Amino acid sequence: MPPSNLLQFLSPNSRLPTDVVFEVYPSPTSSIPVRVLAHKCFLANANPVFDKMFFQSGKAREPQGAEVTVQIKNMSEDVFRMFLNHLYGKELVVDELPSLTSVIQMFQLVEQYDVVELKENLIHKMKTQVVEKENFLSVVDLVKESSGPSEVKDILEGMLSKYLQVNLGESLAKLARFMSVHDVDEKTLAYLLDLSSKIGEEEDKKFNKSVSRVSPECKREVIVEFLEFSKFPKDQMEKMVDIFIEGIKIDD
Numbered sequence: 001m002p003p004s005n006l007l008q009f010l011s012p013n014s015r016l017p018t019d020v021v022f023e024v025y026p027s028p029t030s031s032i033p034v035r036v037l038a039h040k041c042f043l044a045n046a047n048p049v050f051d052k053m054f055f056q057s058g059k060a061r062e063p064q065g066a067e068v069t070v071q072i073k074n075m076s077e078d079v080f081r082m083f084l085n086h087l088y089g090k091e092l093v094v095d096e097l098p099s100l101t102s103v104i105q106m107f108q109l110v111e112q113y114d115v116v117e118l119k120e121n122l123i124h125k126m127k128t129q130v131v132e133k134e135n136f137l138s139v140v141d142l143v144k145e146s147s148g149p150s151e152v153k154d155i156l157e158g159m160l161s162k163y164l165q166v167n168l169g170e171s172l173a174k175l176a177r178f179m180s181v182h183d184v185d186e187k188t189l190a191y192l193l194d195l196s197s198k199i200g201e202e203e204d205k206k207f208n209k210s211v212s213r214v215s216p217e218c219k220r221e222v223i224v225e226f227l228e229f230s231k232f233p234k235d236q237m238e239k240m241v242d243i244f245i246e247g248i249k250i251d252d
Contacts, residue, residue, distance in 0.1 A: 131163040
């Protein structure tokens with residue numbers, strides 16, 4: 001880790017020329033990036049991933065003094081600057097990250113650039129976060145954007161599972177109110193029902209549940225009526241009914 005006085009070289013008043021331009025795109029729809037300037041030598045000294053990126057066998061990949069551009073997608077400028085400051089020697093205090101989204105973005109940077117000293121604190125921070133009405137859809141979007149299995153995705157799905165258990169339970173009436181309050185669209189509903197059905201299967205195995213007091217035919221009629229009322233796509237109706245029946249009871 002470089003000494004903290006390297007931060008002075010990130011100042012706009014620094015006389016040391018920069019040779020790295022990070023183009024930071026805050027969202028998938030951003031067309032104009034924020035430019036963040038840095039130095040190959042300091043980054044390579046602080047981080048093996050940047051060392052490999054900028055140098056090979058002790059020689060610069062680019063001509064000496066040539067500027068390198070690195071694109072950073074779906075990342076808040078503030079979060080990226082905190083990450084960069086850490087590489088320049090400023091301690092990153094995880095508790096100062098203002099939101100769950102910022103914690104996840106920082107974790108993505110830490111994983112991408114293999115900053116091992118921050119991973120444990122960031123994971124702990126994520127696990128202590130709570131899903132609420134205000135950030136519910138944001139958390140859903142973060143999970144849906146996650147590609148493939150990952151520790152972050154597992155943690156977020158666990159958080160959503162707990163929230164669904166509390167707010168949705170096993171009642172279709174509750175589900176209708178839940179959709180209305182949270183402004184859930186059809187694709188999000190499909191994802192959440194799939195997640196809820198998985199939770200239901202795990203709970204059934206855990207408690208050895210095998211008896212249902214309501215016939216499948218009765219359940220199906222009620223669920224079809226509910227989905228038709230919700231204007232759910234007809235070509236997905238049958239699959240969604242099956243998910244409801246397996247994951248949600250309506251005998252309360």
